[in-house]
Amino acid sequence: MDFAFTEEQQELKRLARGWLSERFPLDRDFDGGVDDQWGGLADLGWLGVSLPEDEGGVGLTFIEEAILFEELGYALYTGPYLETIGLALPWLGSDDRAAVAAGETRWSLEVNGLTPSLGSVDRVVADGSAFDARGETDASVDPSRPLGRLERGNGTPLPGSGDTARARTAMACEAVGVAQRVLELGIEHAKTREQFGKPIGVYQAVSHALANTYGDVELARSLAYWAAWCVAEGDESAQVAAAAAKAFATEAAVAACERSIQVHGGTGFTWEHPLHRFYKRALWLEGFGERPAQLRAEVADAVIGAAVTTG
Amino acid sequence: MDLRDTPEEAAFRAELRAWLDANLPEDRRGYRGGEQRFGDAFYRDWSRALYDAGYAGLTWPKEYGGAGAPYSFQAIFLEESARAQAPSHVGVIGLGMAGPTIMAHGTEEQKQRHLSKILSAEEIWCQGFSEPDAGSDLAAVRTRMERKGDVFVVNGQKVWSSFAHIADFCILVGLSDPDAPRYKGLTYMIVDMHAPGVEVRPLRQITGEAEFNEIFFTDVEVPAANLLGEEGQGWMVAMTTLLHERGTLGFALSAQLEVHLGRLLEVARERVNGDALARDKVAREWIDLQALRYTNYRALTTYERTGIPGPEGSVAKLRWSEQNQRLTKLGRELLGDDGILDDGWWHHQQLRSRGNTIEAGTSEVLRNIIAERVLDLPRSR
Numbered sequence: 176m177d178f179a180f181t182e183e184q185q186e187l188k189r190l191a192r193g194w195l196s197e198r199f200p201l202d203r204d205f206d207g208g209v210d211d212q213w214g215g216l217a218d219l220g221w222l223g224v225s226l227p228e229d230e231g232g233v234g235l236t237f238i239e240e241a242i243l244f245e246e247l248g249y250a251l252y253t254g255p256y257l258e259t260i261g262l263a264l265p266w267l268g269s270d271d272r273a274a275v276a277a278g279e280t281r282w283s284l285e286v287n288g289l290t291p292s293l294g295s296v297d298r299v300v301a302d303g304s305a306f307d308a309r310g311e312t313d314a315s316v317d318p319s320r321p322l323g324r325l326e327r328g329n330g331t332p333l334p335g336s337g338d339t340a341r342a343r344t345a346m347a348c349e350a351v352g353v354a355q356r357v358l359e360l361g362i363e364h365a366k367t368r369e370q371f372g373k374p375i376g377v378y379q380a381v382s383h384a385l386a387n388t389y390g391d392v393e394l395a396r397s398l399a400y401w402a403a404w405c406v407a408e409g410d411e412s413a414q415v416a417a418a419a420a421k422a423f424a425t426e427a428a429v430a431a432c433e434r435s436i437q438v439h440g441g442t443g444f445t446w447e448h449p450l451h452r453f454y455k456r457a458l459w460l461e462g463f464g465e466r467p468a469q470l471r472a473e474v475a476d477a478v479i480g481a482a483v484t485t486g
Numbered sequence: 487m488d489l490r491d492t493p494e495e496a497a498f499r500a501e502l503r504a505w506l507d508a509n510l511p512e513d514r515r516g517y518r519g520g521e522q523r524f525g526d527a528f529y530r531d532w533s534r535a536l537y538d539a540g541y542a543g544l545t546w547p548k549e550y551g552g553a554g555a556p557y558s559f560q561a562i563f564l565e566e567s568a569r570a571q572a573p574s575h576v577g578v579i580g581l582g583m584a585g586p587t588i589m590a591h592g593t594e595e596q597k598q599r600h601l602s603k604i605l606s607a608e609e610i611w612c613q614g615f616s617e618p619d620a621g622s623d624l625a626a627v628r629t630r631m632e633r634k635g636d637v638f639v640v641n642g643q644k645v646w647s648s649f650a651h652i653a654d655f656c657i658l659v660g661l662s663d664p665d666a667p668r669y670k671g672l673t674y675m676i677v678d679m680h681a682p683g684v685e686v687r688p689l690r691q692i693t694g695e696a697e698f699n700e701i702f703f704t705d706v707e708v709p710a711a712n713l714l715g716e717e718g719q720g721w722m723v724a725m726t727t728l729l730h731e732r733g734t735l736g737f738a739l740s741a742q743l744e745v746h747l748g749r750l751l752e753v754a755r756e757r758v759n760g761d762a763l764a765r766d767k768v769a770r771e772w773i774d775l776q777a778l779r780y781t782n783y784r785a786l787t788t789y790e791r792t793g794i795p796g797p798e799g800s801v802a803k804l805r806w807s808e809q810n811q812r813l814t815k816l817g818r819e820l821l822g823d824d825g826i827l828d829d830g831w832w833h834h835q836q837l838r839s840r841g842n843t844i845e846a847g848t849s850e851v852l853r854n855i856i857a858e859r860v861l862d863l864p865r866s867r
Binding site: 176177178179180181184213220327331338362365366373374376377378382383385386387389390393394395396397398400401404410416419422468470471474478480482483 | 487488489490491492515531558561710711751754755759761762765766767768770772774776778779780781783784786787788791798803805837850853854856857858860861862863864865866
């Protein structure tokens with residue numbers, strides 16, 4: 176039993192934290208155009224982390240990708256990384272994978288009739304085939320991650336298959352990053368904002384809310400890392416672990432954002448403050464694909480046994 | 487990162503599982519806890535059997551009767567005990583609090599005298615920390631310890647002390663210097679519960695059972711050789727006890743919850759199999775328990791790598807206590823019309839769980855600790 180990152184994995188986490196914070200700072204212009212730094216991601220090897228070296232990949236595992244998903248959530252990265260690496264990649268054949276690793280193609284995946292970031296990717300996986308990314312984009316709870324309706328042209332069958340455990344774990348990790356960031360923002364505010372002559376963090380109504388978020392984040396992190404390990408190892412618990420992780424971590428992230436907004440008071444309710452951007456990402460992660468109640472129904476099937484239907 | 491057992495861990499687990507199968511009688515599975523463990527000789531015999539087989543004090547040094555094994559073995563022991571629904575060792579306070587404190591601050595003589603008898607359950611320990619006017623505010627204790635030559639004369643009252651009515655020894659924190667600044671006047675000592683002037687009165691709890699007690703000390707003479715640490719160092723020594731209480735507790739707690747969850751799943755299968763709302767609630771408890779378990783594993787790895795308990799562990803007791811309250815209430819709820827009956831199990835567990843957020847550090851104190859020591863927020867007092 177060894178449940179911690181290796182020295183190399185910790186180094187990757189530090190590197191990602193630094194690289195992303197320089198390029199995606201909190202004071203960036205969220206409403207303007209976004210450079211998704213795709214070439215930079217390719218140069219760092221982040222687009223081929225778990226791909227073999229002969230496809231231009233780095234030959235590591237999903238655990239390293241999980242670390243990146245968490246850090247991308249922490250930075251509130253804007254770009255189709257989740258879509259390409261978390262959702263579409265398991266469907267692709269060797270040539271397509273090599274093109275992903277080289278930073279040449281951005282992909283997305285149609286889920287329940289909705290395709291994330293349809294307008295900013297090149298290709299889309301739908302029903303096991305690849306299509307050019309064309310279609311109308313709907314408004315989404317998270318404007319930085321729009322949802323589109325794919326207009327299918329000629330599809331090319333793909334050799335791979337879906338991996339819901341992997342996709343859900345990726346979203347769980349991203350949610351952990353979001354939750355961690357808004358917790359830190361809340362702590363910082365509680366230390367510096369003064370009312371009644373004291374920093375508001377001395378008041379237990381404030382500090383205990385943040386302590387609750389800390390507990391949620393640590394528990395969510397444990398589930399997300401457990402699921403990541405199961406996915407990386409092809410462990411038999413991967414499905415139930417990933418369902419548990421996405422259900423818990425996305426709800427935890429939403430709650431973390433709500434508490435942080437409350438701790439920030441009037442400031443937290445303004446468009447200017449970045450908190451609402453994190454909140455909307457958390458809501459997106461909670462709502463995309465299967466929602467927590469649906470995931471818990473899957474968990475119930477696994478641990479109680481399938482429901483007996485009567486009458 | 488590797489969540490599988492190492493070959494050594496796997497071998498230990500297999501051997502332990504076989505031992506439990508061979509030694510734990512079928513009708514003793516499904517440990518209920520509560521008052522019965524005090525009166526029934528089986529529980530002391532079981533503790534002795536654990537000791538004889540080398541499973542008590544797994545992480546303690548061999549020279550004091552332990553097995554000198556890594557912490558992961560203790561985690562495996564607790565997991566397998568939960569799987570077998572085995573009773574825990576009766577020396578809870580000795581194993582989790584008194585023993586580690588003696589190892590950290592005791593004299594060689596004290597270690598030789600006490601440690602192995604804790605493991606063998608020959609001697610039972612209790613804790614004398616809380617007082618009627620000093621609960622969360624431990625530094626406010628007023629039990630007086632007056633030095634007279636080679637002895638300290640102890641006068642005062644302790645309360646909410648589990649096991650005191652069957653205990654042989656007490657780890658006691660009191661006030662040896664009323665004029666010293668806060669924290670500086672406290673002293674920590676080992677008190678013989680059979681000494682003249684020690685009186686124990688059981689306290690009945692909301693469950694109707696008496697698991698804890700008041701202890702009255704009237705002119706009790708305690709040899710100076712029984713001090714743990716120096717006179718006036720009581721606060722520092724007490725912090726060691728509390729660190730161990732909360733630090734090593736995580737796995738024991740999630741193992742206990744595992745037993746409760748197993749029962750909950752049985753009830754769910756029998757009673758509410760097709761009820762989507764009930765299934766959702768049960769799934770939530772299962773998920774929360776896995777979250778707690780894997781958080782304990784992370785804390786364990788941090789501890790094994792650094793020797794210092796990681797911040798992850800500080801949430802274990804807080805979240806366990808709240809989950810046990812939810813889960814036991816849900817158990818009763820799933821029983822439907824029968825939930826109003828006292829079935830001897832869920833009714834007891836649900837009432838008992840109300841103590842979980844109070845004992846061993848209230849949830850309020852634990853949130854203060856997380857806020858101040860982990861999140862580095864300003865102190866509230």
